Amino acid sequence: MGRLIVISNRVSVPSAAGAAGAQGGLAVALNSALREHGGIWFGWSGQETAEFTGHLDMQRNEDITTATIDLEPQDIDEYYNGYANRTLWPLFHYRIDLTEYDRNFSEGYERVNERFAHSVFPLIEADDLVWVHDYHLLPLGSILRGKGVKNRIGLFLHTPWPPTRLLASLPFHERLVASMLEYDVIGFQTTEWLESFLHYVQKEMGLAVNLDNSIDYKGRRVIARAFPIGIDFAEFTQAAAGEEAQEACQRLKASVRGRKILIGVDRLDYSKGLGERFESFSRFLADHPDMAGRAVLLQIAPPSRGDVASYQQIREDLERKTGHINGAHADFDFVPIRYVNRGYPRSQLAGFYRAAEVGLVTPLRDGMNLVAKEYIAAQDPENPGVLILSQFAGAAIQLKEALLVNPHSVEHVAETIKRALDMPLDERKRRHQRLLASVRDEDVFHWLHQFVGALANDERGHDVAPA
Ligand code: ADQ
Numbered sequence: 001m002g003r004l005i006v007i008s009n010r011v012s013v014p015s016a017a018g019a020a021g022a023q024g025g026l027a028v029a030l031n032s033a034l035r036e037h038g039g040i041w042f043g044w045s046g047q048e049t050a051e052f053t054g055h056l057d058m059q060r061n062e063d064i065t066t067a068t069i070d071l072e073p074q075d076i077d078e079y080y081n082g083y084a085n086r087t088l089w090p091l092f093h094y095r096i097d098l099t100e101y102d103r104n105f106s107e108g109y110e111r112v113n114e115r116f117a118h119s120v121f122p123l124i125e126a127d128d129l130v131w132v133h134d135y136h137l138l139p140l141g142s143i144l145r146g147k148g149v150k151n152r153i154g155l156f157l158h159t160p161w162p163p164t165r166l167l168a169s170l171p172f173h174e175r176l177v178a179s180m181l182e183y184d185v186i187g188f189q190t191t192e193w194l195e196s197f198l199h200y201v202q203k204e205m206g207l208a209v210n211l212d213n214s215i216d217y218k219g220r221r222v223i224a225r226a227f228p229i230g231i232d233f234a235e236f237t238q239a240a241a242g243e244e245a246q247e248a249c250q251r252l253k254a255s256v257r258g259r260k261i262l263i264g265v266d267r268l269d270y271s272k273g274l275g276e277r278f279e280s281f282s283r284f285l286a287d288h289p290d291m292a293g294r295a296v297l298l299q300i301a302p303p304s305r306g307d308v309a310s311y312q313q314i315r316e317d318l319e320r321k322t323g324h325i326n327g328a329h330a331d332f333d334f335v336p337i338r339y340v341n342r343g344y345p346r347s348q349l350a351g352f353y354r355a356a357e358v359g360l361v362t363p364l365r366d367g368m369n370l371v372a373k374e375y376i377a378a379q380d381p382e383n384p385g386v387l388i389l390s391q392f393a394g395a396a397i398q399l400k401e402a403l404l405v406n407p408h409s410v411e412h413v414a415e416t417i418k419r420a421l422d423m424p425l426d427e428r429k430r431r432h433q434r435l436l437a438s439v440r441d442e443d444v445f446h447w448l449h450q451f452v453g454a455l456a457n458d459e460r461g462h463d464v465a466p467a
Helices: 014-020 025-037 073-092 103-123 140-146 173-180 191-203 233-241 243-256 274-287 309-329 346-355 370-378 410-422 425-441 444-456
Strands: 004-010 039-048 057-061 064-071 129-133 153-156 185-188 214-217 220-226 260-265 295-300 337-340 358-361 386-390 403-405
Touching: 004 025, 004 103, 025 039, 025 064, 025 444, 039 073, 039 103, 064 073, 064 103, 073 103, 103 140, 129 140, 129 444, 140 153, 140 173, 153 444, 185 191, 185 444, 191 220, 233 243, 233 346, 233 370, 243 260, 243 346, 260 274, 260 346, 260 370, 274 295, 274 309, 274 410, 295 346, 309 337, 346 370, 358 370, 358 410, 370 386, 370 425, 386 410, 386 425, 403 410
Parallel strands: 004 039, 004 129, 039 064, 129 153, 153 185, 185 220, 260 295, 260 358, 295 337, 358 386, 386 403
Antiparallel strands: 057 064, 214 220
């Protein structure tokens, strides 16, 4: 099998991103993938340049070779802050109210995808498997095909795939999806997103879907499948057992002086349901006066995409809400919500998870959600905490023994917090055991092998005769 050429919007090696904060799940997973396979990780450096030259900055860092390009300010505005984060991200998270349709955005998106293709093209050798990631780069495969790339090219989408009727509101949606059919493999986090995609292909494009979920299109066969992403379980459990984690766990526990801890860890994003979560916690405190002063919510939320107005808005909303709730429930020696806008090293994060009796993972919509899996991996199996998980996170399909909630229902979440805090040890252990098995068995390497296996498999993906 050839090398892997991984292509994603940003490139983030551990030493550079490390404790620095908003290191997304994608970064964590891809580092593990490249270490195992060798190859190159290509993407945007995060830097701007006055004029795009296509110059590649190649570096080798902790066994991983990266190649990055700089983009022009207009590219960053229109492609990254624009089409990716003001059009596709909200649309793919069912937030049509926040979705902006701007012709400059879509032109910038096309242009930057062209620029990515132009720069990565010389790096691709005959046997390489090309693996494109996420909503920033949906048309990249078809642009590479236009340049004559015959390699196997796969796409993995980390976000949900929206229902057909929502996607149909996107101008030129047909062109975007048709370009995706130039991949050999298209991977989704769950069968729910996969089914939405297949529905679109059938209803909007009039294409037939074969029994194995492959689609024959213009003489090629593309396979669409669900590949649920996982965490680096071994690394994470090791981090959780380490000294730094234990110290973080003890420090957090000491700081709450015997109170119960609920934890939330999310990028500051409107899709994560933070406002609803804070309100649910407030409702829980109001409904259970006996719990007043006895439970603390630690919400860690490093800011992301701060150049986009909806992210500035959610940040302001949450600050206001935190102040309001703390004002209503605080006492001279107690603040119910600790709201922290910074990143932590993974070992400390693991310690915080372990200290918490309840993990609150309540996104309104999420492709998968790795925090839910990290919370489970970090628990003490002899005295585990309880995971409260949104039914709208992709992870809910695998983590059925969590307490599944509707994050929009403040009452339901509030009641579920009570139930979690009251749950007897034997039930907590029983649920945790099953959750742990799933997080352990379907880890990031499982995901990697499944996807790369499907991508490398010529038998299932070979070209077919034009219809
Ligand atoms: P994200 O939306 O970023 O990822 P998630 O899967 O929860 O969401 O991953 C977040 C990662 O960032 C976790 O590994 C978490 O530990 C880390 N993190 C968050 N806050 C942190 C902090 N303050 N300090 C340090 N680390 C922090 C996207 C999709 C998800 C999908 C992933 C992977 O939106 O649905 O699960 O990609 O495919």
